[in-house]
Amino acid sequence: ITMLALLRRTYSRSDLPVIMVTAKDETDDIVNALEQGANDYITKPINFPVVLARVESQLSVKQANDQVQALAGELKQKNEFIRRTFGRYVSSEVVENLLDKPEGLGFDGETRCVSILIADLRGFTLLADSLPPEQIVSMLNVYLEVMIDIIGQYSGTVSEIVGDGVLAFFGAPVADAQHAAVAVEHGCTMVTTDSDFDRFPGLRWQHPLRER
16 A cells, blocks of 8 residues: 555556455455555455456556647647747638638648738838838837738738738638628728827827838
8 A cells, every 4th residue: 555655646546546355355455555556456365267357447547648648748748839830821711710610720731711811001112211110110010010900900911021010810710791891990090090190109200101
């Protein structure tokens, strides 16, 4: 019993099955052994066919548990891959939706109707030619942070960012029957949000920039 208690400090029942074989056949002895972590309890005289059957049973349980643990590890890796891959382009809510409904991922590819939104800043090219690069980068970082946040709020997916240009689509990877309406609503929100750039920290310029 002492050795069993020491083993259970390191190994669980599923990690290391233990079958107690002893001459003690009192109820208290059996209960004590099971409470200390024994998987099974056999009393003497030993019936070898019974012992072999119980050993095989414990081994089968151990193998099944190992398979479950392996599958759980694979699932965890796949979930982390999905989070890393899609988390760069979509909101955390969309990622969790994909994890809850993996059939929506469609890794084999599929044809789907989506709505595409392309947005940039009117007048940005002129501005970029007249200000220092570090100031332009600072402005873009704030602008893009706001725009990407809005895209995430509408469950959109950022496909590409080039300079001040943002390309996003709606209706994938999570299907949405109202993707067109959502894209239009999102576009309106973008235009309304950046109608006054001075209210965003770090954006201080005199040029009339507007989303389009």
